[in-house]
Amino acid sequence: MQPPIDLAGRVLGRLTVIERAGSRRFSSGKTVPQWLCRCECGEQVLRSSSSLLDSAKRGHIASCGCSQEVHGLRNEPTYRSWQAMRSRCGNPNSPDWSRYGGRGVECRFDSVHDLIAEIGFRPSRDYTVGRINNDGHYEPGNVQWETALQQGANKSTNIQLTFEGETLHLAAWGRRLGIKKDTLYQRYKKGWPVEEILAPARAYRKKT
Numbered sequence: 707m708q709p710p711i712d713l714a715g716r717v718l719g720r721l722t723v724i725e726r727a728g729s730r731r732f733s734s735g736k737t738v739p740q741w742l743c744r745c746e747c748g749e750q751v752l753r754s755s756s757s758l759l760d761s762a763k764r765g766h767i768a769s770c771g772c773s774q775e776v777h778g779l780r781n782e783p784t785y786r787s788w789q790a791m792r793s794r795c796g797n798p799n800s801p802d803w804s805r806y807g808g809r810g811v812e813c814r815f816d817s818v819h820d821l822i823a824e825i826g827f828r829p830s831r832d833y834t835v836g837r838i839n840n841d842g843h844y845e846p847g848n849v850q851w852e853t854a855l856q857q858g859a860n861k862s863t864n865i866q867l868t869f870e871g872e873t874l875h876l877a878a879w880g881r882r883l884g885i886k887k888d889t890l891y892q893r894y895k896k897g898w899p900v901e902e903i904l905a906p907a908r909a910y911r912k913k914t
Contacts, residue, residue, distance in 0.1 A: 711755060713741055718758050719768030720746040727752055730847075745769050757823040769819060784828040788818040791835050791844055811837075814845035825849055865891070869900050879904055 713723040721743040729737045739755045746769075758768055794802040795813040805811075815821045821835070824846050836852030837844060865876050876894070880887040883906055893903040 711759075713755060713758060718743075721751075721753065721758070721768045723758070724750075730754070743768075751819075751823075753823045754826075756826050757819075760822070760827055782818075782827070783831055784822060785818045787828055787833075787835050788815065788821050791815070791821075795844065812843040812845070814843055821849075825851055865894060867894075867900050867903065869904055 712726075714725050716723045724742045724744055727740045727742040729739050740752050741755065741758065742750060743753050743758075744750050753768070792813045792815075793800045794806040795811055796807055797803060798807065800807070815824070825835075829851055832853055833851040834854075835844065835849055838848050838850060842848045866873050867876065867879060869879075874882070876890045877887045879885070880890055883904060885904075885906065890903055
């Protein structure tokens with residue numbers, strides 16, 4: 707494994723890298739080097755190596771977030787994802803308000819640059835921002851880029867079943883066992899034990 711690139715002293719966009727500021731470890735186990743940077747406006751911020759280098763590679767101007775218009779991110783898909791996240795958490799007129807801000811979920815990324823520093827740029831239009839803990843906020847350590855399939859698997863309406871030490875939602879169990887999700891759901895509603903809910907085949911009988 708190669709050592710992290712030493713960015714101390716480099717000027718990237720409006721940011722001057724001052725020094726290494728430890729690492730951040732995500733729930734996935736990934737560890738990302740962090741750097742203390744000073745923006746031209748005087749603000750000091752932490753940025754990850756990937757965020758700083760991605761900005762340079764894409765031709766974006768790294769900053770503390772003091773002037774998003776100048777940094778040319780308004781047409782960037784990542785910016786639109788950040789806007790949508792803030793809207794569903796902070797705008798009561800958003801069609802998704804009831805499932806997010808309406809139930810107390812907050813967006814704790816004050817700028818799109820903070821989001822990029824946390825999880826990098828949006829990989830493609832197939833990805834949106836998802837929460838690792840679906841009952842938590844959009845905040846550092848609890849967000850990741852997810853596909854629609856991953857988002858669906860993380861909905862609060864999904865039922866989790868634990869069997870032989872493994873916990874999966876109904877759709878995941880169904881895909882693994884070759885059983886329709888609706889079939890598993892009907893068994894669950896009838897109060898069957900988990901080993902019977904997940905049984906590949908069973909003799910149906912009327913429960914009394």
